[in-house]
Amino acid sequence: MSFPILTVTAAVPAVGAVVTAAVPAARRSAARLTALAFSVATLVLALVTMARFDTGGARYQFTETHTWVKNFGLHYDLGVDGIGVVMVALTALLIPFVMLAGWHDADPLEDVNPNRRWRPTQGFFALILLVEAMVVLSFEATDVFLFYIFFEAMLIPMYFLIGGFGDRAHPGGEEEAARQRSYAAVKFLLYNLAGGLIMLAAVIALYAATAKQLGTGTFSLQEILDARAAGRLHLVTSTERWIFLGFFFAFAVKAPLWPLHTWLPNAMGESTAPVAVLITAVVDKVGTFAMLRFCLQLFPEASKWATPVILVLAVISIIYGALLAVGQRDIKRLIAYASVSHFGFIILGIFAMTSQGQSGATLYMVNHGISTAALMLVAGFLISRRGSRLIADFGGVQKVAPVLAGTFLVGGLATLSLPGLAPFVSEFLVLVGTFSRYPVLGIIATLGIVLAALYVLVLYQRTMTGPVKAGVEGLSDLKARELLVVAPLIALLLFLGVYPKPVTDIVNPSVGHTLSDVHKTDPKPALEAKK
Amino acid sequence: MSAALHSGPVVHSLWTTAASSTDRFPTPHIEYAQLSPVLIIFGVAMLGILVEAFTPRRHRYTAQVVLAVVGLAAAFAAVVALAEKGYGTTKAHIAAMGAVAVDGPALFLQGTILLVGLVAVFTFAERRLDPKAHGRHVDSFAAQGSAVPGGEQEKAAVRAGFTTTEVFPLLLFAVGGMLVFPAANDLLTLFVALEVFSLPLYILCALARRNRLMSQESAVKYFLLGAFSSAFLLFGIALLYGYSGTVTYSGISAVIDGTAPTNPALDNTTGNDALLLIGLAMVAVGLLFKVGAVPFHMWTPDVYQGAPTPVTGFMAAATKVAAFGALLRLLYVVLPGMRWDWRPVMWGVAIATMLVGAVIAVTQTDVKRLLAYSSVAHAGFILAGVIAVDKDGVSSVLFYLAAYSFVTLGAFAVVTLVRDAGGEATHLSRWAGLGRRSPLVAAVFGVFLLAFAGIPLTSGFAGKFAVFKAAAQGGAMPLVIIGVISSAVAAFFYIRVIVLMFFSEPKPDGPSVAVPSPLTSMAIALGVVVTLVMGLAPQYFLDLADKASVFVR
């Protein structure tokens, strides 16, 4: 029995959550530091895992297997393939920055403190750690049911983060903010819960199917795959499709895919910037990741059957999201819609079923995580300074806060995937991967890059350039803590933009496995094909 | 004789039969040991009555509480002992001349009911929540049930420090009836048990200290409708008896399967399936009423709201357990041969129950009514499990009942804590910002709500999953999907309460949270613990339910 590093990676933040929550109300900074320490520890563990991951080795590594609830066929099976290990690393990487960025977000305004035991700061950081733990576990789970459990459970802390620690800068004033906030939180929860429950039905159906054919129902990915390989398990086409749809629906809500995206702008708009980052950069990735991990592996045929529709929806997301981003008046909502567009790219890459597409998609998950974090966090700093989210309230910021403007621009350029910055590589890979099998869709998706440029540059122009607007004069430039948040992210964007090899090397083999799951191989270049 | 012969096909002359069967009344042989739980409870209940009669008023409270706790504990011990001896599995058999079954389901449910009763006693005995009256701690029951609300007599009673300690014996009688109900192995026992646990409940409902009018109203409603339903049950029994000439489960099922020794009378009656079908339907109605299934659910919200909250908690938990036990036994032991007749109907009822319960709850404004409707919805989920006519179905239902009853008790116990000048503040608007006022209580209630909503890592989820799994394997996938949809709807109102508690600013004149005595605290704590344990490590309980999921025939 080797050292259960995966469990530990998840356990550290979980424990951290408890510890942080236990810190006395008065000792806020202590709570912050504790939480930060735990998240950094997690990061270290994640990096160790990544370093020790043998790209040439087995598909799933560091595996742990225990039966949890026999009657439910539920196992505590953990294991990471290249994709999983990268996603875990991403999560662990972003959380410390999220915390640093949200350092004071949860401090109680004075006088709204009816109870000594009321300690929002502790709660805020504890919840973040809790989310981290659950996200990490859902990236590590190799048991469908286990995954489902954390996939669902993570909604609750997320929900409290959105509803409990919303953005205080709301055009409609304080109580309007409260109203919008709880609306957003409830919408987030119900939307995802609905998705999850549909998935639950599918999960149960899967159990029934396996139980019928294998005698005992199981959710262990390994067992199912082996059984199928051995021909002992064969889902009826219609059943497989229904179950697939159940799964995909849940993931599509989480991802989010058009037309199931409408919760995201609310959630990201009303929550504080760090939480918004948590949503779009970390939690939503679970959806796309799960498509790659579960939809394709468990239901190869159904996946292929559904591919055309999904691709079309993905392309719609890309264009639609971008267009709506152009039309937004609210900085955070704009970024949210931009994310919708980017998730379109990710899903496109996944279901293009080519190695470029899927490696690109995985890489995209990472890069989008980092770039959105950079952009959104800087936007958050900006918003908290001005006390408004409306683009119209800004103008000429670069004059008063050049560094802030500069970082914002870099974040924006990453978002429009400029070569040299990380997202470019992944976006191009996705496009090539798509193009090589679906040229038309590929070209339509390519239009997205123009629109991306449009919404980013318009945002930058309206907020940063031009004469200094009233109310902007006083804005201070980035503080040391804030630079500490942004600088590493930007550095990372540059590094991955120039040298993504470390990531791709880990991801490629796993993508190869996934592709072989769906019995797909990359299309040959036309010339070879002709020969 | 000749008259008898030509009038109607076969009518026996009682004299001859009576004469021919003087040996029809053998000395009844009762397995006291195996019935010990029931006997203990009833014995203790009797003692309780005597205590009421003969001990001075100031000692009664202590005496009754101790007595009840001891009795319930002893009974539970007895159940465990029986289970240990293997009466749940290998030695399962029918005791007391075929009147009562001692088998897995019976013992499991009896154990659950006894624990629920025990916790209920704690909540009954709580006397720290209400402000002192004339220097004395008071519990949540009327000083004198018979006194006119707000009248001179009541004032006098309060001044004299009267307390209705009868509630404890009543509780015990109810528990006793509930113990017998799921174990009943003939229709007569079923009926009697039903009445035995119903009547005390009717009285208990009427005994609230605050809002006595509502309390009495709830009692009347409950009583009239209960009696009405039991009339249906009884008529159903009559018809079944008419069909099969016997009231023992085994006998009836034998007749249905056609394995029974036939005689002319039987040939005559069994020729007419209407008797059987209508009888079956009406008996089912009687049970569905107790379960609170749509369209027989309408008493639930009113009664739950009006009854004293501890009683509500007890009813909500224990009655459901007992009634579902009886329903299971009826459907699995008496009517397995008939499943093609009753299953579709049950489908309909289950669907209606799930949806109506969830949907109506969405617009509720009173916590207790909200919980009432949620209990309706949950009844629907459980029915989904009942419909899967196999071992899994049984075990999943048993598990669900156990999980659900403790969440319910806990939830209602929390409701008793949130109070303002007028007693419990049950209107949802009063709960705004509770999370700020007293995070702990709010968090606990939040846990219960999440369990109700079936969020993973809570017992609610495990139960829901078990039941749906059973249903799916029983080929009732549509039911599962509808169940899933209605849980999505249900999630909405649970979440609404959470939003209210945590995300809305506390009202200045908001209710205060009373600090309970260890009794209620224990009840709540137990609820939380069970919720989490059954959510995180349900395997043990699932095995238990699995072992206990075989009915004796």
Add this chain to the structure above:
Amino acid sequence: MDTLIGLLVAAPLLGAGILLTGGRRLDRAGHLLGTLLALTSFVLAAVLFADMLGKDTGRRTLTSHLFTWVPVDGFQAQVGFQLDQLSMTFVLLITGVGTLIHIYSIGYMEHDERRRRFFGYLNLFLAAMLLLVLADNYFLLYAGWEGVGLASYLLIGFWQHKPSAATAAKKAFLVNRVGDIGLSVAIMLLFTTFGSFAFSDVFPKVGQASATQHATVTGIGFMLLLAACGKSAQVPLQSWLGDAMEGPTPVSALIHAATMVTAGVYLITRSGAIFNAAPDAQTAVVTVGAVTLIFGAIVGCAKDDIKKALAGSTMSQIGYMIMAAGLGPIGYVFAIMHLVTHGFFKAGLFLGAGSVMHGMNDEVDMRKFGGLRKYMPITFVTFGLGYLAIIGFPGLSGFFSKDKIIEAAFAKGGTEGWILGTCALIGAAITAFYMTRVMLMTFFGEERWKDGRTATASPDEPSAEPAAAHSAHGAPHPHESPSSMTIPMIILAFGSVFAGGLFSINSAFVKWLEPVTGHSEGDSPVSTGTVTAGTMVVLVLGVLVAWLMYGRRPVPAVAPKGSLLTRAARRDLLQDDFNHVVLVRGGEHLTRSLVYLDHSLVDGVVNGTAASVGGLSGRLRRLQNGYVRSYAVSMLGGTAVVVAATLLMRAV
């Protein structure tokens, strides 16, 4: 040697990095550092050039592979450089002109508090541009391609507080992005066709590819053309160049005249193999080129803003190059040759214009100039030489390069040849006209700036041209620019005078480039002599007309209404208005309606469901009316239903 190639790019990149992240402490030395690094890479270039000349023609190509950028199965994107004669030409031009303009900027930006950042951007541009021309595969080229786009965006919008500048920058980037679609799609096509996008893999195979899937190759050609149009401001993507003049003048000189805008020409020449295999694509190229050279020229005639006039001319000159490149082997060499010469004289002209503006409080309206030759002699001379060069005055560089192109156009042969040739000639005529116009309006005629009109282009926009900072508004008093500005002008003037002649001495340039681009003499229906003569004629005509219009009679200080064509030309032949109406307005409407749709429909469905559940709940709730007897009714009814159902089940 080949390691130097990396350094070539690294030097300015380093500069950019340091200057942009260095912070205020670099403010004093920043510009020097930037210039130094630009110079460094020029020196490196010179060294490499010398080395290359040393080798014999066959083995001149240097390659250096740094590392694998994106390795995913078939898709292997390398970071590798390829330095051949073509690249070398560009490298020299870029670093050379680049360095000069760095020096020029030292003086020009002296009073701008963000000078450090300006030099950072310039260095960034150099790096990207060098990357573009040195890349050994299309993917890396794409990186450079977008890189220069970014640099140009940053520099056009350098005075961000001027809304006009910010808008212009955005516009430039967006239009270029449209072009970039072309490039990226081209890369995808290359990948799906050849399984690679490295020059060395693709070009050899093009032949067989065009045999099997001709359409694809043509498609690639078209996509590359689209890209070229974007970057080189060719019709229909030319609209950004005029606005790009919002940027500081050195920027206009370096990026929007000498180097970046010629990237399209580079792309097409570099992809010669592909275009040779796709005649249809070539036709498209020459068409675009011909149209643009006329278009740009016409626009150039109408503009009163000196920089915009020059911008129009740039467009038109690049039109020549593109056309030449479209002619195939006949034209590649001359395209590049004209590119280089144009690099010299156009840069010179812009710097001249900058110098004029410097001395005129940043006035850009030529109608407010006049008679400046006395006040700023050096500027006058250098500008004049540049002028002569561009109109193709015999003996100056413009003459040789442009003349060759016109010949090549005719040499294309057939009606096509005639059409193109004619276009080229007309273009030449118009060029002569508008350049003379500029010359006359600026340096000759009476001094229209005397009557104290305020100098700011438009009062509402705070002009941030550094000169404005120190010179009080009101009547300007023209003066010669500091030496840091004049010296580069002089050097460039030399270039614009002698470069062409140098190249043509026993057609050295042709020999130099032939190994890369290939070269073939077409069969011209008309002799070179005739062509030259024709060119001369149209040249004289153009100058004459211009003199008649602007030299003889005084120029009105306020622009006359002008003919329909004039007015159209002032507005870029309404092309912008078209964009505005169709794209901008249309886009706004589209987005607005989508936002509405998203809220009302997509979200509406969700909220609607919730609402309807609520409504249903409210309605069902009424059944719970509190009357025992109604409950009893429901029970009885329920029982009836259950009983009936049970019986029914048996019946069916």
Add this chain to the structure above:
Amino acid sequence: MNPANYLYLAALLFTIGAAGVLIRRNAIVVFMCVELMLNACNLAFVTFSRLHGNLDGQVIAFFTMVVAAAEVVVGLAIIVSIYRSRHSASVDDANLMKL
């Protein structure tokens, strides 16, 4: 005698009882109707008992009476108490809790 007739009678009584529960307002009367239903059941039991020639039915009838008596006790207690507090035994007046 034909047992069927007794059954018809029983059914009729049961229905009358049920109808009474639905239409009468006075709680006492409603309750009496319930009792009527129970007695209808008794009649049915006895009839079947006779039909099948075993005594179970008759025994059950006795049980039913006892239960009914018990119900009367509880029921009347409750009804009387509510009557005292409201001065009305009409079930329609007890309408505090609804919706």
